[in-house]
Amino acid sequence: MNIIVCIKQTFDTEAKIVLDGNGKIDPNGVNLIINPYDEYAIEEGIRLKEKFGGDVTIVTMGGPRAQEAVRTALAMGADKGVVVNDPILEGTDEWANAEILAKAVAQLPYDIILSGRIAIDDGASQISVRLAEALNIPSVTSVLKLEVAGTQVTATREIDGGTETIEVALPAVFTAQKGLNEPRYPSVAGIMKAKKKPLKSMAVADLGLAAGDLASKMSVQKYTLPTARQAGQKIPGDAPQAAKELARLLHEEAKVL
Amino acid sequence: MAKGIWVVVEQREQQIRKVSLELLGQGRKMADETGEPLVAVVLGQGIEGLAQTLAANGADKVIVVENEKLAEYTTGAYTSALNQLIRKEEPQAVLMGNTAVGKDLAPRLAQRLGVGLASDCTGIELDASSFMTFKRPIYAGKAFEYLASSVRPILATIRPNTFNLPAADDSRKADVVKESAEIDAADLRAILKEVAIAASKRPELTEANIIVSGGRGMKGPENYVILENLADVIGAAVGASRAAVDAGWREQKFQVGQTGKTVAPTLYIACGISGAIQHLAGMGSSKFIVAINKDPEANIFNVADYGIVGDLFEVVPVLTEEFKKIVSA
Numbered sequence: 001m002n003i004i005v006c007i008k009q010t011f012d013t014e015a016k017i018v019l020d021g022n023g024k025i026d027p028n029g030v031n032l033i034i035n036p037y038d039e040y041a042i043e044e045g046i047r048l049k050e051k052f053g054g055d056v057t058i059v060t061m062g063g064p065r066a067q068e069a070v071r072t073a074l075a076m077g078a079d080k081g082v083v084v085n086d087p088i089l090e091g092t093d094e095w096a097n098a099e100i101l102a103k104a105v106a107q108l109p110y111d112i113i114l115s116g117r118i119a120i121d122d123g124a125s126q127i128s129v130r131l132a133e134a135l136n137i138p139s140v141t142s143v144l145k146l147e148v149a150g151t152q153v154t155a156t157r158e159i160d161g162g163t164e165t166i167e168v169a170l171p172a173v174f175t176a177q178k179g180l181n182e183p184r185y186p187s188v189a190g191i192m193k194a195k196k197k198p199l200k201s202m203a204v205a206d207l208g209l210a211a212g213d214l215a216s217k218m219s220v221q222k223y224t225l226p227t228a229r230q231a232g233q234k235i236p237g238d239a240p241q242a243a244k245e246l247a248r249l250l251h252e253e254a255k256v257l
Numbered sequence: 258m259a260k261g262i263w264v265v266v267e268q269r270e271q272q273i274r275k276v277s278l279e280l281l282g283q284g285r286k287m288a289d290e291t292g293e294p295l296v297a298v299v300l301g302q303g304i305e306g307l308a309q310t311l312a313a314n315g316a317d318k319v320i321v322v323e324n325e326k327l328a329e330y331t332t333g334a335y336t337s338a339l340n341q342l343i344r345k346e347e348p349q350a351v352l353m354g355n356t357a358v359g360k361d362l363a364p365r366l367a368q369r370l371g372v373g374l375a376s377d378c379t380g381i382e383l384d385a386s387s388f389m390t391f392k393r394p395i396y397a398g399k400a401f402e403y404l405a406s407s408v409r410p411i412l413a414t415i416r417p418n419t420f421n422l423p424a425a426d427d428s429r430k431a432d433v434v435k436e437s438a439e440i441d442a443a444d445l446r447a448i449l450k451e452v453a454i455a456a457s458k459r460p461e462l463t464e465a466n467i468i469v470s471g472g473r474g475m476k477g478p479e480n481y482v483i484l485e486n487l488a489d490v491i492g493a494a495v496g497a498s499r500a501a502v503d504a505g506w507r508e509q510k511f512q513v514g515q516t517g518k519t520v521a522p523t524l525y526i527a528c529g530i531s532g533a534i535q536h537l538a539g540m541g542s543s544k545f546i547v548a549i550n551k552d553p554e555a556n557i558f559n560v561a562d563y564g565i566v567g568d569l570f571e572v573v574p575v576l577t578e579e580f581k582k583i584v585s586a
């Protein structure tokens with residue numbers, strides 16, 4: 001089985017966000033991790049390989065440091081990596097990113113494509129589904145359970161207030177939701193082995209795309225930081241007194257009840 | 258010339274989602290300011306009866322697409338139907354809720370149309386040069402970006418609870434137009450086998466006006482009943498921190514935070530939750546935050562409008578009784 005996992009390197013969830021001199025998000029000094037949802041996708045890919053054979057290829061687009069994320073995935077048990085690293089990626093939107101990713105994926109054999117439900121940095125929740133559309137294959141989002149039988153997949157996905165079961169024939173894209181599995185940690189042996197696993201780096205031009213093909217449909221006008229919330233009042237008194245006062249304040253002052 | 262502000266109305270079993278009405282309310286204001294018509298688009302089966310509700314909530318025109326293949330939401334059929342409609346009618350902007358359906362549908366539709374999508378927005382501004390600009394949280398609310406597009410239509414999904422519900426006016430009338438859509442085999446590659454909606458008398462977490470959430474301080478799954486009792490008095494949803502979910506006390510779908518649900522209720526009551534940055538990412542834009550925690554140094558107090566330093570097992574039951582008095586008064 002040819003398994004592809006699309007991953008994105010993102011800021012650590014603890015990262016403090018500041019703007020640089022140009023008013024853009026400043027990546028300096030920020031710890032980078034694999035997008036947490038993509039870890040579930042990697043884990044699922046490795047489990048499928050363990051069950052059905054085949055190999056797991058990690059595909060990522062990003063800056064020079066994106067290789068680290070791929071190495072980590074290889075250390076978990078994936079087999080090879082493809083990194084699209086190109087300065088043009090700094091200015092592309094989701095539409096263009098999906099077109100590029102689709103070209104990179106289309107060069108590889110694939111039966112199943114796994115990715116994250118959402119990237120925690122831009123929070124777009126778009127690329128995986130757009131990728132499926134660009135490849136003209138079905139997608140199932142927010143997957144909690146995958147059962148593969150030959151080329152048929154039964155996926156349980158989260159919807160508002162419940163779940164849905166969907167049947168689909170491969171190839172297809174599945175986006176991982178927390179709950180799909182528990183990702184493993186890379187072992188020491190895995191980390192050693194990862195160093196020797198193939199990792200291919202390419203630019204957008206290698207995929208037959210030119211900057212002119214990738215003009216953004218959506219542009220960022222500016223970034224701002226939120227005004228910090230102010231600590232409010234701590235209500236004094238013992239528990240019953242404080243609870244009574246809180247109820248009164250919510251009713252009379254905040255008027256939320 | 259592209260025209261019209263569209264709201265794609267989400268319905269499940271003929272029930273309109275609250276966020277769709279919120280968008281009609283906001284859409285009405287923008288339609289009045291720009292002179293663009295406000296169009297509600299509803300897809301499904303047996304849904305024509307919804308048109309008057311959509312008119313009452315602000316729509317100038319309602320496009321009804323009835324088709325048995327649209328009876329339940331599937332990515333393929335809904336994308337295909339909307340793609341056909343949008344190419345025919347060429348709206349300026351297409352808005353939908355950032356719900357499970359919106360998140361699944363909007364990116365695919367956007368890619369098929371070759372347009373941009375502003376997802377999970379918490380603000381819309383009218384703008385002379387680009388028609389609309391969209392504000393959206395990034396880095397889990399630690400920053401915002403403002404997006405604009407010169408390509409039509411502009412697609413956006415809007416976070417529930419961003420806009421107020423409009424006051425319905427039943428005397429309002431709209432043109433109701435029936436449209437058809439061709440849905441072929443290629444649109445039906447993924448087959449919906451089963452929908453399991455958990456029966457709950459409580460509101461959906463992302464739509465709830467009030468959420469009461471419990472963390473590790475709840476000490477065990479059996480104690481959530483005190484939060485449920487409180488929730489039921491005020492019609493709230495019950496959420497949880499990741500610590501509580503990972504301990505197996507609550508289901509994953511109730512987790513609030515960076516790897517759970519993002520919520521923006523009017524009131525969020527955090528009980529026994531320390532206020533880790535990943536938790537705040539999911540609820541930091543709530544209008545009012547209440548913290549009940551026995552540790553006076555807990556970070557949650559730094560964002561709480563009202564805090565009680567105390568044992569939640571003593572505070573919550575009294576609070577429930579007080580809420581009862583207020584609600585029944």
Ligand SMILES: Cc1cc2nc3c(=O)[nH]c(=O)nc-3n(C[C@H](O)[C@H](O)[C@H](O)COP(=O)(O)OP(=O)(O)OC[C@H]3O[C@@H](n4cnc5c(N)ncnc54)[C@H](O)[C@@H]3O)c2cc1C
Nearest residue numbers: 472473474498499500514515516529530531536551552569
């Ligand atoms: C990648 C990543 C993603 C994450 N995503 C999320 C997420 O989506 N959501 C999330 O919540 N967390 C998330 N976390 C975890 C987060 O960092 C915290 O570990 C978690 O939020 C802590 O949960 P808690 O506040 O319930 O527990 P704790 O931090 O242990 O806090 C428990 C609190 O209860 C109080 N308490 C104890 N007993 C009582 C009592 N009787 N009465 C009153 N107060 C009491 C204590 O004083 C304490 O403040 C994530 C972490 C990472 C690394």
Ligand SMILES: Nc1ncnc2c1ncn2[C@@H]1O[C@H](COP(=O)(O)O)[C@@H](O)[C@H]1O
Nearest residue numbers: 006007061115116118119124125126127
């Ligand atoms: N630059 C990228 N390279 C590879 N995969 C990506 C990239 N950006 C996003 N993805 C995938 O798409 C998912 C959703 O991302 P987003 O649409 O940005 O929220 C991520 O979890 C990844 O699996």
